Amino acid sequence: MSLASLSLFRKTVRDRELPLGTVLVLSGMAFRKCKLSAHALPIFHESVFICVVNKGTEEACSQLLAENLTSTLCALLQPSGFKLDCTADKPKTQLNTFANPELQLLKSKYFFCVTPDTSDPDPNKLCVGTISTTPWQPTSIDREIICASLNLDLLAMHVCEIFDWRMLWSSDERFLNQFAGGHLGPFKSFSLYPVSYVHDVSFWVSKPEEFNETQLHAIARCVSSESVVSIQLLDSFWHPGTGQTSLCYRITYQSCDKALSRQQVATMQMKLRKEIQRCLHVTLR
The missing domain is CATH 3.30.930.10 (Bira Bifunctional Protein; Domain 2)
Incomplete structure (x- = not known):
C-alpha cells in the first residue's frame, strides 16, 4: 500500500x-x-x-x-x-x-x-x-x-506487455491509437532504438549517513520530465583532511516515446546540478 x-x-x-x-x-x-x-x-x-x-x-x-x-x-x-x-x-x-x-x-x-x-x-x-x-x-x-x-x-x-511505466502517461498518438475504443492488447513499440546520453555528477557531502539518495532520484525526475532512466553510484571516497565524502553518480537520459537532443540533455544536466546543490546542500565538484 x-x-x-x-x-x-x-x-x-x-x-x-x-x-x-x-x-x-x-x-x-x-x-x-x-x-x-x-x-x-x-x-x-x-x-x-x-x-x-x-x-x-x-x-x-x-x-x-x-x-x-x-x-x-x-x-x-x-x-x-x-x-x-x-x-x-x-x-x-x-x-x-x-x-x-x-x-x-x-x-x-x-x-x-x-x-x-x-x-x-x-x-x-x-x-x-x-x-x-x-x-x-x-x-x-x-x-x-x-x-x-x-x-x-x-x-x-x-x-499490454508494456515494459516502461512512463508509456502509460504518454500523449503520443502512436501509443494512444493502439488502445482506441478501450481495446486492450499487446503494445507494439514504435521506438526500437531510442537514443540515450550518459552524464556524471560528483559532489561532496559532510554527513553521508544523512544523504537521501531517493531525493536525488526525485530531483532527477523533476528536472528531466521523467527522461532519466538510470542513476548509478560509480564511486565514493572519504577525504581524511576535510572529513567529507565524495559521491559520483552516473545518470542515463532516455525518453520512452521520442528522441532527445544533445542540447536538451545538456540543459537538463545543468538544472540537475543546480537543484541537487540547492535541495541536498552538497558541494559540487
Missing part, C-alpha cells in the same frame, strides 16, 4: 462508523517516493478494498478475498501469457517493487504476484498487491480490518 493510500485508509477507518460486514472500495491515484526503475512507479492508480470482520475470522475472510480477486484478475491476465498467484510468503525477488516500507505498519497475509507463464521453475515475480490486516481502533472492540491493495498500473503493464 502506498503512503497516500495508507493515509486515506487510516482516515476512512477513523472518521466513519463502519458496521460489521462493511466492504469499502476506494480507487484513485497514489504517490510515493522511490528510486528510478522501469517497474517502480512514483505515481500510479490503486484500488483498495476495506472489510470489517469479527476478530478470529480474519484468516478465513482474507483467504476468501484472495481467492475472489485472484479469479477475477487471472481472467484479465490470461491473454497476455502471464499468470497471477496469491501467496502467503513474501516474494524474494528484485522485481518486488510494489511492497513499500509503509506495509510494515500493517500485517501482510497475502501477496499478489504476476509471473510469466513459462516452464522456468524459478521465474521472476512482480508483486502487484497485498492483503493485510490491522486491529480495529479502539482495540477493545472485537473486530479486525482487512485491507487489499492492488497496483492497477502494474497490472496494465503486464496485460
Whole structure:
C-alpha cells in the first residue's frame, strides 16, 4: 500500500462508523517516493478494498478475498501469457517493487504476484498487491480490518506487455491509437532504438549517513520530465583532511516515446546540478 493510500485508509477507518460486514472500495491515484526503475512507479492508480470482520475470522475472510480477486484478475491476465498467484510468503525477488516500507505498519497475509507463464521453475515475480490486516481502533472492540491493495498500473503493464511505466502517461498518438475504443492488447513499440546520453555528477557531502539518495532520484525526475532512466553510484571516497565524502553518480537520459537532443540533455544536466546543490546542500565538484 502506498503512503497516500495508507493515509486515506487510516482516515476512512477513523472518521466513519463502519458496521460489521462493511466492504469499502476506494480507487484513485497514489504517490510515493522511490528510486528510478522501469517497474517502480512514483505515481500510479490503486484500488483498495476495506472489510470489517469479527476478530478470529480474519484468516478465513482474507483467504476468501484472495481467492475472489485472484479469479477475477487471472481472467484479465490470461491473454497476455502471464499468470497471477496469491501467496502467503513474501516474494524474494528484485522485481518486488510494489511492497513499500509503509506495509510494515500493517500485517501482510497475502501477496499478489504476476509471473510469466513459462516452464522456468524459478521465474521472476512482480508483486502487484497485498492483503493485510490491522486491529480495529479502539482495540477493545472485537473486530479486525482487512485491507487489499492492488497496483492497477502494474497490472496494465503486464496485460499490454508494456515494459516502461512512463508509456502509460504518454500523449503520443502512436501509443494512444493502439488502445482506441478501450481495446486492450499487446503494445507494439514504435521506438526500437531510442537514443540515450550518459552524464556524471560528483559532489561532496559532510554527513553521508544523512544523504537521501531517493531525493536525488526525485530531483532527477523533476528536472528531466521523467527522461532519466538510470542513476548509478560509480564511486565514493572519504577525504581524511576535510572529513567529507565524495559521491559520483552516473545518470542515463532516455525518453520512452521520442528522441532527445544533445542540447536538451545538456540543459537538463545543468538544472540537475543546480537543484541537487540547492535541495541536498552538497558541494559540487
